[in-house]
Amino acid sequence: DAGIxxxxxxxxxxxxxPVTLRCHQTENHRYMYWYRQDPGHGLRLIHYSYGVKxxxxxxxxxxxxxxxxxxxxxxxxxxxxxxxxxxxxxxxxTSGPSTDTQYFGPGTRLxxx
Amino acid sequence: xxxxxQDPGPFNVPEGATVAFNCTYSNSASQSFFWYRQDCRKxxxxxxxxxSSGNEDGRFTAQLNRASQYISLLIRDSKLSDSATYLCVVTxxxxxxxxxxxxxxxxxxxx
Numbered sequence: 001d002a003g004i005x006x007x008x009x010x011x012x013x014x015x016x017x018p019v020t021l022r023c024h025q026t027e028n029h030r031y032m033y034w035y036r037q038d039p040g041h042g043l044r045l046i047h048y049s050y051g052v053k054x055x056x057x058x059x060x061x062x063x064x065x066x067x068x069x070x071x072x073x074x075x076x077x078x079x080x081x082x083x084x085x086x087x088x089x090x091x092x093x094t095s096g097p098s099t100d101t102q103y104f105g106p107g108t109r110l111x112x113x
Numbered sequence: 114x115x116x117x118x119q120d121p122g123p124f125n126v127p128e129g130a131t132v133a134f135n136c137t138y139s140n141s142a143s144q145s146f147f148w149y150r151q152d153c154r155k156x157x158x159x160x161x162x163x164x165s166s167g168n169e170d171g172r173f174t175a176q177l178n179r180a181s182q183y184i185s186l187l188i189r190d191s192k193l194s195d196s197a198t199y200l201c202v203v204t205x206x207x208x209x210x211x212x213x214x215x216x217x218x219x220x221x222x223x224x
Contacts, residue, residue, distance in 0.1 A: 042117065042200070042214035043157070058211075090156055102212070104156035 003027055004105040006091050012111045019078040021108050023091030031094045032074040033102070034058075034066060036087040043090065049074055081112045116140060116213045119201050123219040130191045134218045136201030137183045143213075146177055148186050149200040151217065157200055160186075191222045 003026035013019050023032060034046040035058075045058030047066040055066050063085060065077045078085055089108045094100040119136045126132050138146075146163035161168065163175040163184050174187040184203075188195055201215035 040216070042216050043212075044214075045211065101159045101162075102157075104158070106156055107154075 004091060004093060004103055006089075006105040006108050008108060009106065010109045012113065013081050014113050015082055016080050019081050019110065019112075021076045021089055021091075021110070023074045023076070023105055025072050025074075025091075025093050025105075027093060027095070027103070028071060029093035029095045029103075030071070031097065031100075032068065033092040033094075034064070034074065034076045035090045035092065036060065036085075037090060037107075038087050046076065046089075081110075083112050086110060086112045116205075117201055117203055117215040119199075119215040119218045121216060121218060123221055125221045125223060126191055127223055128191060128193060130222075131187065131189045132191060132220065133188075134186045134199055134201075134220075135183055136185070136215055136218075137181075138201075138203045138213070139182070140203070140205065140213075141179075141182060143203040143205065145204040146175075146184050147202040147212075148173075148175060148184075149202055149214075151198045151200055153197075160199070188220075191220075193222050193224065196220055196222045 005024045007022045033048040035043045037043050044060045046064050049055045049068040067075045091105040092102040094102050116139050148160040149157040150160045151157040161170050161175050163177045167176045172189045176185045198217040198219050200217045203213050205211040
């Protein structure tokens with residue numbers, strides 16, 4: 001299995017607080033992705049990165065920001081959490097563009113009260 | 114119409130059965146196709162890519178029909194361990210970095 005970890009694995013927070021989720025990979029993969037998964041929706045891309053300091057928006061980026069200062073770390077920040085951001089968040093990596101296999105981290109279950 | 118559509122199931126089958134899932138996609142410009150497997154409360158993992166000529170990996174066979182815009186997954190000799198949700202994934206037409214994920218088809222293999 002690819003070495004991808006996410007932290008925290010579970011988090012409960014209150015509306016209006018900032019939250020940062022971390023994804024760490026040991027595969028030296030160039031591309032990294034943040035998804036959210038909700039009932040009734042497929043995995044939806046939030047943001048992705050195609051290199052250090054190179055990021056771009058996905059289809060549901062409003063309310064989220066990302067940063068990638070090192071190849072191995074990709075951070076997702078909810079500037080001011082809302083209840084609609086309660087979800088399971090998955091980080092994924094690929095060595096090339098998305099037509100390569102995507103390797104996923106174990107997920108972070110976030111609840112915003 | 115959703116970009117990727119799957120029958121959510123659940124499919125309940127006995128061990129040893131053969132089961133098939135279909136998935137339809139709306140964008141004729143999509144270039145790459147995949148089946149991922151997701152166990153309950155776990156991360157998705159690639160099961161297999163789907164090639165134009167069809168491909169097989171052990172008990173699993175994937176087919177692509179570009180004319181009708183659907184892909185299929187056939188599982189032969191089902192095992193209890195095959196119980197999972199199977200996600201159909203296609204690349205967005207014209208953008209290889211973007212994947213469109215189906216909601217998944219739930220399979221339960223019973224003893």
